[in-house]
Amino acid sequence: MKGVPANTARVVTVGGILRREEMDIVLNPYDRKTIEAADYMRRRVGGKLVAMSMGPHPKIIPIMREIFDAEVSGIDEAYILSDKRMAGADTWATSYTLSKGILKVLSIHREAIETLANAIESGEAIDKVEALATDLYRRNLIPNKIYSDKPSIRDTLINMLREGKISRSDAVELLREEAKRVTTNFVIFCGMKAADGETGNVGPQVAEALSQELGLTIPHASFVVDYEYVSERNSLLVKRRLINVMQILELDLPSVLTIHVDYSAPPVPLTGRRASLMNSYRGKNTNITIWSADDIKADPRYIGLAGSPTVVGPGIDISRPHVRKIVGLSIIAAKDIDKINYGDKTYGPFKKGDLLDSLPEDLKRDLVAKGLAKTFDYEDLAEEIISILRG
Numbered sequence: 001m002k003g004v005p006a007n008t009a010r011v012v013t014v015g016g017i018l019r020r021e022e023m024d025i026v027l028n029p030y031d032r033k034t035i036e037a038a039d040y041m042r043r044r045v046g047g048k049l050v051a052m053s054m055g056p057h058p059k060i061i062p063i064m065r066e067i068f069d070a071e072v073s074g075i076d077e078a079y080i081l082s083d084k085r086m087a088g089a090d091t092w093a094t095s096y097t098l099s100k101g102i103l104k105v106l107s108i109h110r111e112a113i114e115t116l117a118n119a120i121e122s123g124e125a126i127d128k129v130e131a132l133a134t135d136l137y138r139r140n141l142i143p144n145k146i147y148s149d150k151p152s153i154r155d156t157l158i159n160m161l162r163e164g165k166i167s168r169s170d171a172v173e174l175l176r177e178e179a180k181r182v183t184t185n186f187v188i189f190c191g192m193k194a195a196d197g198e199t200g201n202v203g204p205q206v207a208e209a210l211s212q213e214l215g216l217t218i219p220h221a222s223f224v225v226d227y228e229y230v231s232e233r234n235s236l237l238v239k240r241r242l243i244n245v246m247q248i249l250e251l252d253l254p255s256v257l258t259i260h261v262d263y264s265a266p267p268v269p270l271t272g273r274r275a276s277l278m279n280s281y282r283g284k285n286t287n288i289t290i291w292s293a294d295d296i297k298a299d300p301r302y303i304g305l306a307g308s309p310t311v312v313g314p315g316i317d318i319s320r321p322h323v324r325k326i327v328g329l330s331i332i333a334a335k336d337i338d339k340i341n342y343g344d345k346t347y348g349p350f351k352k353g354d355l356l357d358s359l360p361e362d363l364k365r366d367l368v369a370k371g372l373a374k375t376f377d378y379e380d381l382a383e384e385i386i387s388i389l390r391g
Contacts, residue, residue, distance in 0.1 A: 002028040002194050003055045003063050027063045030191035033259045035067060035075065037224070038189040040265040044229050045272070046279025047186075048076040048140065052101050054094060057082035057290045064288050077140060077285045079105060083293040088305030095205035097303050100296040102188065102206070103213045110182040112141035117175035126162050133158045140285045145278040146178065153277065183214060187236065188256040192223065203258035210256075220256035221249055225263050231272065325384075330376040331356045331364050337372055353384065 003026065035049075042049050051067060053060050057080045064078040081101045089097060116136060119129050133147035144150065147158045157174060160166045166174075188210075190203035200222065207220035226239040230250070238249045241260055293303055301307055325332065333350040340347045342363050350356065356364055356373055367373035374380075 002031060002053060002191065003060050027067065028191055028194050030193055030259075030261060033261055033263045034189045034191045036265050037227070037257065037259045037263055038187075039074075040268065041187055041189075041229065042076075042280070043268045044276065045231075046143070046276040048281045049074075050077045050079065050105060051075040052079045052081070052098060052105070054081040054086060054089070054097055054101075057288075061288055065286075068284060068286055074284075076281065076283070078288045080288060080290045081293075081296065082290050083303075085293050085300055085306075086304045088308060089303060090308035090310035091199050091201040091205055092209075092309060093303055093305075093307040095202055095209045096307065097293075097296070097298055098202070098206050099209035099213050100298045101291060102210055104291065104296045106183050106186070109141055110179045112136045112139075113146070113175050113179040113182065116142065116146070117172045117179065120161070120168050120175070121172045123168075130158055130162065137282055140281050140283070143279050143281050146175070149282070184216075184254055185234070186254045188254070190256065190258045192258055192260055200258065203256055207256035216254075218254050218256060219251040220258070221251060222258040223260045224257045225260045226266070227257060228266075325355055325376045325381075327376055327378055327381055331359075331368065331373050332376045332380065333367075334372055334374040337367070353380065 035051075038049050041047070051064060053064065060080045060082070064075075064080065068074045068078070079101060081097055086093075086097055116129070116133055119132050124132075130147070133142065134149070136142045137147045137149065144153050145156060147156050157166070157171055161168065161171045188203075188206060190206065193200035194202075203222060204220050207218045211218045221238045221240050223240045223242060224238055225241050225246075228237045229235075230237055233250075234253055236251045236253070236255055236257070238251055238257065240247050240249065241262070293300060299307075333352050333354045333356060335352050337348055337350040339349050340363070342360065347359060347363070355376075356367070359367075364373060368375075
């Protein structure tokens with residue numbers, strides 16, 4: 001998920017850092033389809049829908065709260081990566097940072113299952129094991145198939161252990177297998193692009209960055225208009241649109257999908273709903289977690305402006321029309337000028353530095369002669385750049 005400017009963006013450094021904390025921020029419109037696609041996967045096979053965003057948390061929190069009730073069932077959990085050191089990130093630094101956040105989410109869930117396995121293996125009394133499982137379940141860290149408080153679900157691993165249907169060693173083995181699946185059995189859904197960026201690179205780059213973190217190859221597909229889960233092979237059959245060509249791919253899990261705006265979730269098949277329920281979690285955890293760079297153990301050299309190989313020049317307030325001034329040719333106001341009545345028209349007022357090229361030639365010459373206008377020079381250019389850098 002990404003928060004993008006609702007209207008204008010203020011770029012205040014030569015590195016191109018957006019001051020998002022000073023702007024009205026809304027959910028990137030392309031991410032709406034991402035929620036829809038991820039929700040289909042959750043209803044199809046279970047699991048939970050975890051949203052992650054990077055940006056100033058005071059601005060991102062309202063967006064996250066909104067999407068807890070988004071399309072169909074909304075998200076189940078939300079994490080925000082918020083740290084001033086993350087500011088100014090290009091797509092590569094953003095992808096690295098997100099991959100570290102995703103890795104921590106996976107690690108927390110894997111460690112929860114391993115903690116339960118260790119408790120059983122060490123010979124803890126079943127009441128203490130169940131108390132631990134209850135705590136992990138209420139924190140949304142283990143699925144229904146391990147433990148559940150739902151009356152309709154009785155065949156959980158903890159219940160079978162209590163009733164003697166499986167041995168402790170079998171329970172430990174099953175839990176260890178489940179812990180391994182945490183880091184190999186997931187799908188990451190990304191928006192097709194950001195409304196304020198238009199690059200569409202973050203999805204594939206997250207796959208590459210996370211592949212390095214996990215030490216495996218995570219396949220990815222962009223511009224996905226449809227997909228289906230293939231249970232027999234634990235894979236995704238993906239249909240993606242490349243201009244006027246439709247391509248069908250099969251991707252092993254884990255994988256990353258970048259969702260096209262034309263995606264529309266199909267009806268969920270009636271078969272497999274019990275398995276989906278067993279793989280699901282307790283419900284929504286609306287306590288939004290905020291992590292800094294230190295929390296996710298991100299290397300400061302690879303985040304934010306410092307970790308961005310892309311060089312972005314000075315920017316302007318995009319709420320104003322683009323103005324082109326040419327050194328040695330353009331005529332600008334040398335000082336503030338009140339309204340000017342010239343012929344049957346009125347021009348101005350103008351502020352110092354405003355471009356006057358649209359004025360009649362005779363009027364421009366008159367203003368230059370009076371010292372009210374001048375030719376744009378390198379000193380003026382330097383002054384404008386310094387003004388932009390100072391914000």
